[in-house]
Amino acid sequence: MIIAKKWLIVGLLSLSLMSCKKTPEIILTPLEEKLASMSLDEKLGQMIQAERYAVTTATINELNLGSILSGGGSHPTPNTVEAWLALTTKMNNAAKNGSAGLPLIYGVDAVHGHNNVEGLVLFPHNSALGATHDEELLERIGKAVGVQLRATGISWNFAPCLAVVQDIRWGRAYEGFSEEPNLVASLGSAYIKGLQSEGIMATAKHYLADGGTDFDSSKNSYPIDQGNVSLTEAEIRALHLVPYIKAIQDAKVKSIMVSFSSINNQKMHGSTYWITTILKEELKFDGIVISDWEAIHQLPGSLIYQVSSAINAGVDMLMEPNKYKDVLAVMKRAVENGTIKMERIDDAVMRILKVKDDLKLSTGLASATIDMENDKALAREAVAKSQVLLKNEGVLPLAKNTDILLIGPGIDNVGYQAGGWSFSWQGEKGNEHFPNATTLLEAFTAIAQANGAHIYTQLKDASKADVVVMVLTENPYAEGIGDTKTLSLTSGLAHPDNAETIRQAKLIKKPIVTLLMSGRPLIVEDEIEYWDAFVMSWLFGTEAQGVTDVLYGDVNFSGTLSFTWPKISEANTTSSMNPDRNADDIQFEIGSGLTY
Ligand code: BGC
Numbered sequence: 001m002i003i004a005k006k007w008l009i010v011g012l013l014s015l016s017l018m019s020c021k022k023t024p025e026i027i028l029t030p031l032e033e034k035l036a037s038m039s040l041d042e043k044l045g046q047m048i049q050a051e052r053y054a055v056t057t058a059t060i061n062e063l064n065l066g067s068i069l070s071g072g073g074s075h076p077t078p079n080t081v082e083a084w085l086a087l088t089t090k091m092n093n094a095a096k097n098g099s100a101g102l103p104l105i106y107g108v109d110a111v112h113g114h115n116n117v118e119g120l121v122l123f124p125h126n127s128a129l130g131a132t133h134d135e136e137l138l139e140r141i142g143k144a145v146g147v148q149l150r151a152t153g154i155s156w157n158f159a160p161c162l163a164v165v166q167d168i169r170w171g172r173a174y175e176g177f178s179e180e181p182n183l184v185a186s187l188g189s190a191y192i193k194g195l196q197s198e199g200i201m202a203t204a205k206h207y208l209a210d211g212g213t214d215f216d217s218s219k220n221s222y223p224i225d226q227g228n229v230s231l232t233e234a235e236i237r238a239l240h241l242v243p244y245i246k247a248i249q250d251a252k253v254k255s256i257m258v259s260f261s262s263i264n265n266q267k268m269h270g271s272t273y274w275i276t277t278i279l280k281e282e283l284k285f286d287g288i289v290i291s292d293w294e295a296i297h298q299l300p301g302s303l304i305y306q307v308s309s310a311i312n313a314g315v316d317m318l319m320e321p322n323k324y325k326d327v328l329a330v331m332k333r334a335v336e337n338g339t340i341k342m343e344r345i346d347d348a349v350m351r352i353l354k355v356k357d358d359l360k361l362s363t364g365l366a367s368a369t370i371d372m373e374n375d376k377a378l379a380r381e382a383v384a385k386s387q388v389l390l391k392n393e394g395v396l397p398l399a400k401n402t403d404i405l406l407i408g409p410g411i412d413n414v415g416y417q418a419g420g421w422s423f424s425w426q427g428e429k430g431n432e433h434f435p436n437a438t439t440l441l442e443a444f445t446a447i448a449q450a451n452g453a454h455i456y457t458q459l460k461d462a463s464k465a466d467v468v469v470m471v472l473t474e475n476p477y478a479e480g481i482g483d484t485k486t487l488s489l490t491s492g493l494a495h496p497d498n499a500e501t502i503r504q505a506k507l508i509k510k511p512i513v514t515l516l517m518s519g520r521p522l523i524v525e526d527e528i529e530y531w532d533a534f535v536m537s538w539l540f541g542t543e544a545q546g547v548t549d550v551l552y553g554d555v556n557f558s559g560t561l562s563f564t565w566p567k568i569s570e571a572n573t574t575s576s577m578n579p580d581r582n583a584d585d586i587q588f589e590i591g592s593g594l595t596y
């Protein structure tokens with residue numbers, strides 16, 4: 001309110017000045033007036049996003065920082081909704097009281113729900129949501145996440161990831177909806193619309209072709225993440241640009257994050273061609289372009305050269321969690337010595353002012369209360385719709401009075417259900433930080449108890465069970481830590497206990513229902529013949545009842561694969577986008593999924 005008034009006064013004042021001078025031809029908009037009134041330091045401050053842990057309110061105030069982020073797992077203490085709101089309010093006030101008088105945009109990665117906050121509902125990760133093919137559901141999830149964010153005073157989400165994933169060995173495969181560009185485009189845009197309808201700025205990331213990097217077997221770790229894309233421009237446009245076009249032109253996404261990766265050995269953060277010529281000029285993107293976490297430091301040259309290259313390429317705001325003071329200093333030098341033109345700074349700051357104005361941040365983010373029951377019901381629906389039934393020899397649906405032996409490393413573990421970006425960046429291996437979640441064991445037990453049946457978890461009780469339900473998982477991971485050379489069910493990032501579980505299930509000689517709880521398909525070719533039913537459960541989040549809803553037949557299966565299921569680890573060769581794929585390498589085609 002105060003800010004709006006201040007801008008108005010500046011506007012009116014200048015209008016009256018202009019009429020005195022009788023030069024009415026240049027009438028500036030309030031935002032142009034605002035820009036014209038700002039000092040260089042204030043402008044540069046607006047172009048910086050620092051980390052919560054690396055700033056005080058005094059720094060925000062003195063440097064007129066434009067934005068603050070909490071990276072994966074970064075949270076206030078205690079990690080409660082109230083403490084988050086207090087933190088963001090305090091920081092926002094410090095910003096508004098700065099000389100520029102501008103509100104702050106606080107950003108987080110709420111990539112499957114507001115996942116840094118303890119106790120909130122976590123939705124399935126995007127690879128699961130791809131199986132729903134349900135735009136309307138994605139829009140509702142976007143809205144629900146928007147409410148979770150507003151309740152903590154946060155107005156910017158670094159989501160959705162619009163990667164068109166061509167190689168599921170990539171550690172970020174689960175952040176993408178599909179290998180198929182039109183599906184990524186429609187689900188991503190629906191999510192953006194839902195989020196932005198709640199007054200939250202969405203981010204299409206990571207621009208461009210993050211899902212198309214090469215597998216670099218010469219490196220022992222990180223072979224794919226942040227890598228290089230070897231494709232022609234026509235191929236990049238046909239595969240990877242598609243979701244951005246829809247996000248900009250249809251969903252009106254307000255921010256785009258640049259990818260760590262390179263195209264033909266040119267780092268995206270230094271690419272004037274892709275950021276300015278294509279994104280801003282050809283596609284007419286008028287929101288803000290943000291760099292990824294310290295990504296500009298991967299550009300060649302000294303700090304001043306890195307900063308200038310990125311800003312001159314078209315990056316408007318720099319995600320500089322730690323080094324923001326050094327960066328600010330060199331930004332100023334680069335402007336003073338002409339390496340960065342003032343017009344480029346003004347364009348960047350104008351874009352930042354515009355999104356802040358569009359989001360009505362000066363009047364404060366509309367408050368919100370998280371509706372846990374609504375979120376739980378929505379997540380449960382999303383879980384049920386994302387389960388994919390890939391084999392069923394009559395054992396499913398389970399009768400509710402079935403006595404079940406439930407085994408495997410994932411049966412009572414929200415950390416494994418939720419994967420990376422859950423409470424912490426790399427994810428958790430237990431239930432400690434998910435106080436309101438439901439594990440598979442709890443979901444099965446609730447049904448059994450209500451129907452006089454038993455859920456056994458000890459092998460010694462195997463003879464009492466009618467059916468074995470075996471839950472196999474991956475270990476949680478995020479980003480490059482999740483890159484793997486093998487898609488084996490029993491090695492690489494697959495849980496080390498999977499092998500023993502598989503062996504034991506075969507010895508029991510009862511019908512076996514296998515659930516795979518993982519971010520991506522794993523190779524099942526040698527084992528699936530021993531299973532009577534096989535369900536891809538994905539990283540489904542906190543609401544396991546969505547899984548039991550379909551297993552017991554209360555809800556029919558409707559999910560179908562949005563990724564090809566390979567028989568080999570070289571998954572880049574099996575993608576349905578690869579015209580030279582070999583049918584012998586494919587276990588299940590994209591689109592596979594049975595119903596009752
Ligand atoms: C990731 C981004 C994320 C950012 C902030 C980076 O490492 O690549 O996806 O938005 O961190 O947490």
Ligand code: BGC
Pocket residue numbers: 070071072073074293425
């Ligand atoms: C942060 C993440 C970020 C990553 C980049 C972590 O410390 O929590 O948000 O993506 O660093 O390497």
